[in-house]
Amino acid sequence: MATTVAYQGEPGSNSATAVQRLFPGAAELPHTNFEQALDSVTLGTADLAVIPVDNSAAGRVADVHHLLPESGLFVVGEFFLAIHFDLMAVPGTSLDDVECVRSHVHALGQCRKLLREGGWRTLVSDDTAGAAREVAELGDPRHAALAPPAAARQYGLEVLREGVEDDPDNTTRFVVLSREAAIPPVSGEPTMTSLFFAVRNIPSALYKALGGFASGGVNLTKIESYQMGAGLSPSCFYTEIEGHPDEPRVALALQELRFFTSEVRILGVYPAHPHRLREPAG
CATH class of the missing domain: 3.40.190.10 (Periplasmic binding protein-like II)
Incomplete structure (x- = not known):
């Protein structure tokens, strides 16, 4: 049980509500920005951080694709919160x-x-x-x-x-971040994997790197690119997939990914939130 949970925002915010739903009774540690919230976990001031990453209406919320790989933290859970204003x-x-x-x-x-x-x-x-x-x-x-x-x-x-949001189904997805990875065993239950990779600076590198996911039928639910350093450096990617790294089809896809990349890091393996089961197939 987490005793102190960090978040970005103030008491009464949606992030505070997410913390209360996920960890009833935990001490809340609000911060002005996302970097401070992550740093508090890295430094041991907080046990976990709860960070919003996507909103169904507004798209990306936090730059988790950039913050997470550099923080040294791991994704250990996700949570979908209905948003009302x-x-x-x-x-x-x-x-x-x-x-x-x-x-x-x-x-x-x-x-x-x-x-x-x-x-x-x-x-x-x-x-x-x-x-x-x-x-x-x-x-x-x-x-x-x-x-x-x-x-x-x-x-x-x-x-x-009351309830003045444009979309009555307005929803924000949060991730739970920890200093330690908490990888669940393969159980047949829906599982998500977050990972970071950097492609080699060669033609068709991304196409080839992702080929194993396509041939193995592994669904990519998110892929975001960004540059590290100078603009001519190879692109880095933050990706989320459905499946566990120890499942044979996912393991084969990751093996192929590593062949065409210069670096691959698993950033978290965690149970899929039940909200995903309610989403229509796209």
């Missing part, structure tokens, strides 16, 4: 009073319909819950915040409109 302001505020809405850039992008209807100007905050705190500190009915429902309770705000 309320429009909130200081008590006694009416919609007619509001002139400006504050929130994180992703939240503003996920509530465009409401913002168009209101015709309000927007201000970007570092965090959704932080926007709620700012509104509470200002005490000005002209300012409202788009934040998770928990933030209204946290900062004593009044909800003007």
